[in-house]
Amino acid sequence: MPEASIRVVSSTTIHLSNKLERSGWELTAWDVAMLSAHYIQKGLLFPKPPMPFDAVSQRLQTSLSHCLLHFPFLSGRFATDPETTTFVDCNDAGALFVVAKADELHVSDLVNAVDVPAIVRSFFLMDGAINFDGYSLPLVAVQVTELEDGVFVGCSFNHAMGDGESFWHFFNSWSELSAGHPSITRPPLTERPQIHNELGPVRYLPSEDHMERFKTPVLRERIFHFSAQAVARIKAKANEQSKLGKGEISSLQALSALMWRSITRARNLPSGQTTGCRLAAGYRKRLDPPLPREYFGNCIRAILTEAKAGELLGQDLGWAAQALHETVSRQTGDTAREHLEGLIKNPHVYHLSWFDPNSIMVGSSPRFEMYGSDFGWGKGLAVLSGSAHKFDGKISAFPGKDVGGNVDLEVCLFPHYMAALESDEEFLDALLPSH
Incomplete structure (x- = not known):
């Protein structure tokens, strides 16, 4: 360039x-x-x-x-x-x-x-x-x-x-x-x-x-494009390998599990090290009564799933995806109320430095209507973001530009971890549109 x-x-x-x-x-x-x-x-x-x-x-x-x-x-x-x-x-x-x-x-x-x-x-x-x-x-x-x-x-x-x-x-x-x-x-x-x-x-x-004035560290940022075929294959694999009694692992849960495993491997964490995956969970539909999408304000919470690195990598993709699915499934109107009650009784503000450097955080959502915007001269070509909320292990999920189930993941990692991710076999295999 x-x-x-x-x-x-x-x-x-x-x-x-x-x-x-x-x-x-x-x-x-x-x-x-x-x-x-x-x-x-x-x-x-x-x-x-x-x-x-x-x-x-x-x-x-x-x-x-x-x-x-x-x-x-x-x-x-x-x-x-x-x-x-x-x-x-x-x-x-x-x-x-x-x-x-x-x-x-x-x-x-x-x-x-x-x-x-x-x-x-x-x-x-x-x-x-x-x-x-x-x-x-x-x-x-x-x-x-x-x-x-x-x-x-x-x-x-x-x-x-x-x-x-x-x-x-x-x-x-x-x-x-x-x-x-x-x-x-x-x-x-x-x-x-x-x-x-x-x-x-x-x-x-x-x-x-x-308050805390968090400074974004030096990172590499890449947007990885998962085709609809790749997403469907990763989701099917996670559901086939999991032992769910009911429900289904979603595409985002399967992709998050893949990234959690791949980045944990790229970081070469000791087997006994605890690692986590935080997902930004929306509460609009979970409240009683539920809120419409048009509710304006914050209605989210970062929910955490943890495992030992050895256990996470010793099991298969379905095991990790099932763990994330079960954490999400526990989020109800009652848990939303409990969380809000806690914030009212003990008010505080979130600090980005609280984030565990051995974990990952998945924010945003491929369900957001990002490419629905047309200011009068055509649809967008790409979604991009600034330096806000970026740290090692931060992932943002965007819908792909083309309709039909494509997903883009914006991944932020320290340079040496990104280099390791780029050669991770499970990750590279999952990126392929088909076999």
Whole structure:
């Protein structure tokens, strides 16, 4: 790839297209727990639009202003009620919109690269910011970067405002308005769930002393593409080898088991070393009553499955997948309530440094509608992310670009572990579309 550079062309604060009555928006215990984490940084690479880039930029700014009317809290800033906790002051302080130009950078430089190029991090704003910074920084910051033959739309989104489901709900709603739809297809549900009304608000006054400024280490990042045929084969193998009494191991559970085993082997852990696999489990469907996908906010928890390295590698793929499946199956409305009660009784914020370096963490989901976004000039070519929440062992699952069950896994590892993974026989065999 040639030596590319990014230069900022303009920076604008985007306000609501119409003034709304100023009010507050309360954060839940699940939201408050995210205050020390990074902003979500995700975006889409698009082909070159059939219109001047200035027109593209103006369309995106106008549609973002209209979209914020449906999500007005995203145009506010955090504030503190001394009697309770952090909330959003819907004061329309605005979202940040930056236009940038990537000189000498082409779409092929990104989609054909083995490792995710380091320049991708420059496609996102709020690098290094944590959600607690939302007292003074925008809760949403967009950077639209013009490539020589394409456009990248990168969005940095305060994770205390919502999880991945909420992020893509907002992103896709914005794309609908940009493409000319008169309104959004799925208005957000902002009423707090019944469980929060029953348990009451979290009483926690955050301060900088409670926060951690996590610095992303030097990593290699690769996106591994699993075809629909490969995913089906891995899932079938896991189900055939497992001893499940009921239910079925999902595609993501099977892929997570594969990565847990392969990365544990790449790390060459002692047989007696405990290793874990954390999965980001969504609670919307598990609550009683369940919540629709349109619920806006955080409704997730990282759930842990552990094993000794020797046991994990001494058994087959089905054993590991079954262990993950059983952990997921134990997540119910009751466990969600128990977890939330714990956060209310003992409020705290998650620190990325708590992550076990002998484990892996699988976040995001291939079920998110990432390629559903069309801003008016065609579907996206690739999903890419910034430096947020990246550490050795972090994996993000994305749907493949082509419909039909393809899955992409963005894998972050220390360079020597990535080199070992790239020669792991079980992993390489699983990547093959068919035998």
